[in-house]
Amino acid sequence: MIADTMRMVKLGLKSLMLHKLRSCLTTAGILFGVASVIAMLAVGEGASAETLKQYREMGVTNVLLRSQKPEETQQSSASSMMSTLSYGLFYQEADRIQNLLPQATVVRVREFQRPVMRGENWGQTMIIGTEVNFLEVTNMKVHEGRWLTELDQQRQANVCVLGERLARMLFPLENPVGKTILVGIEDRFEIIGVLEYQGRAASPNGTTLDQCGFIPMTSSRRRFGDTVRNPLINRWEQVELHEIKVKLPSTAEVEGAAAVLDQMLQGEQVHRNKKDYEITVPLELLRKAEATERMFNLVLAVIASISLLVGDIGIMNVMLATVTERTREIGIRRALGAKKKHIVQQFLVEAGVLSALGGLVGVGLGMLVPYGIEKYFKQPTDIQAPHVMLAFGISAAVGVVFGLYPAWRAANMDPVEALRHE
Amino acid sequence: MAATAAAGAVATDEDARVTQSAERTIIAEFVDVHRHYVMGKNVVKALNGISMQVRKGDYLAIMGRSGSGKSTMLNILGGLDRPTTGEYRVGGRDVSKLNDDDLSDVRGREIGFIFQSFNLIPQLTVLENLEVPLFYQGRVGRESRAKAEYLAERVGLGKRLEHRPLELSGGQQQRVAIARALMNDPLFLLADEATGNLDSNTEKEILDLFDDLRPDGVTIVIVTHNPKVAERADQTLWLKDGQVEKLVNNRTAVAANGGHP
Structure with missing residues (x-):
């Protein structure tokens, strides 16, 4: 045959x-x-x-609220040339969201660019001020040492967790845990942990999570305040929170929660008539x-x-x-x-x-x-x-x-x- | 009258042989075979009531002018066509009503075709051409190869097994075709103008080869319009208008002719 x-x-x-x-x-x-x-x-x-x-990495059960700079009218642009531009989400709003969606995990995120230095090694990078839940909501893991705790928040402690790349840049030869780095010009932070490699973006500007340093939200507010200078237009901007991440218990609740949040924020006096925030639903994008x-x-x-x-x-x-x-x-x-x-x-x-x-x-x-x-x-x-x-x-x-x-x-x-x- | 005496001796010899033939097995037989074609409104009666027999060991030539029904008879003898009415028996079995597959088996097992234009398959080697008939019987293997080698030797082409047909002369190709026709141990060889494409020397070689094979018990039916070819057979069946005109015993005819072919 x-x-x-x-x-x-x-x-x-x-x-x-x-x-x-x-x-x-x-x-x-x-x-x-x-x-x-x-x-x-x-x-x-x-x-x-x-x-x-x-999209999956953004978290399919997450709703992401992100501050965005509103489009300026000519009039306002001219008049505010000298003043500080204030927009975006507020610390308070995170609490209100938590009250509105008690089942959700809410995390505040603040981002700012600072030079960081350790001995001869230094670089400009993104420092993220955030809370304990951040790790859970973004689904990241600690590689070495520990993550931020409630106690760090209460003490407004000068502690920092490094992304994998940042750790390697600042500490090419030694174990970073327990050492200190200089953030900005005068603030010393103790390294308490290093994260596992992620390979994904932290913010729309393309910085990856691995290049970031993470510090307690409270410390960031006390040391660095809420205003940043936008180097492109040479103007001060005041933004309290760059992002609020809301993690829901299941994908079934995501779309409802997103609608509720949008409604809530639109009802706020401060956001009226200016679109200074953006809601991203990874699940929707994924679908x-x-x-x-x-x-x-x-x-x-x-x-x-x-x-x-x-x-x-x-x-x-x-x-x-x-x-x-x-x-x-x-x-x-x-x-x-x-x-x-x-x-x-x-x-x-x-x-x-x-x-x-x-x-x-x-x-x-x-x-x-x-x-x-x-x-x-x-x-x-x-x-x-x-x-x-x-x-x-x-x-x-x-x-x-x-x-x-x-x-x-x-x-x-x-x-x-x-x-x-x- | 030495010539007559000699001729008489031949005739007696042949007579004995013809008498013997009555005892030899009938291997192919036409019983009142008609083959009609419908051409528009006309019915062409290509064969019109033919009865004949081929016995084991016969060497029969079929002759006739064109239109006499030679080709039709060849097609039916070869199992390529069926009679309209009448019986065609091969090995005692009526094959005139067989379906296509069974008739294919009859062609494959009982009949050895030899064609005017050799009809070897050009892309195959001599050996592969020889194996084609056995392939369709599912009998290709070491034995078929040995048999092909034996038969190639028998027809004088033992060293050409790996050649392609186009690398051989016409006479050599026809030898291959004869070996191929013998591969399945057929009841009879059916040759259609087997020497029609060959020059007279090669024609003689091929006809000598037929004579050579006869002691092995090979039965040969050759359809031809060439009297020289027909003379080499024992008997000639003359066809005319789809009927048998006469059956001539060439040995006695040769004798009557004074021994000159």
């Missing part, structure tokens, strides 16, 4: 070698179809996987991204099917030509005892070999392209085994289906006529 199949495949290859160029071109049709499907899916999957990962991904995949599937179809039509075309050309051979084989099924088998195997060869080389090329994209364009890609098998399977299966008609025509020739064919 296996020997017979091998024999059929060998025979198929021999017959295909009769027209090398034609067979190669037909195979190329399938090859590029399969390769493009695999490459497209890998690139698409890579891009969406990255986005989905970002949208997933919906987009599904749509994208559907479009890809359609394009893929079309390109495979074109390749397979090529196969059918070539097989029809082959059958006509080899009418005499069919007659000879029939005279020597071949049944119709033998003839069908023979031509199906040829169609199958064409499409399988194209499919195999296509799989190779299709996996090489994403590799190249990743290497030279630094785009993440993701080759998934089911996609590869799908592309290969469809091409091989459809190749055989499209080979059926030519094979059927070959088998149903009148042997007498076929033998007479020149």
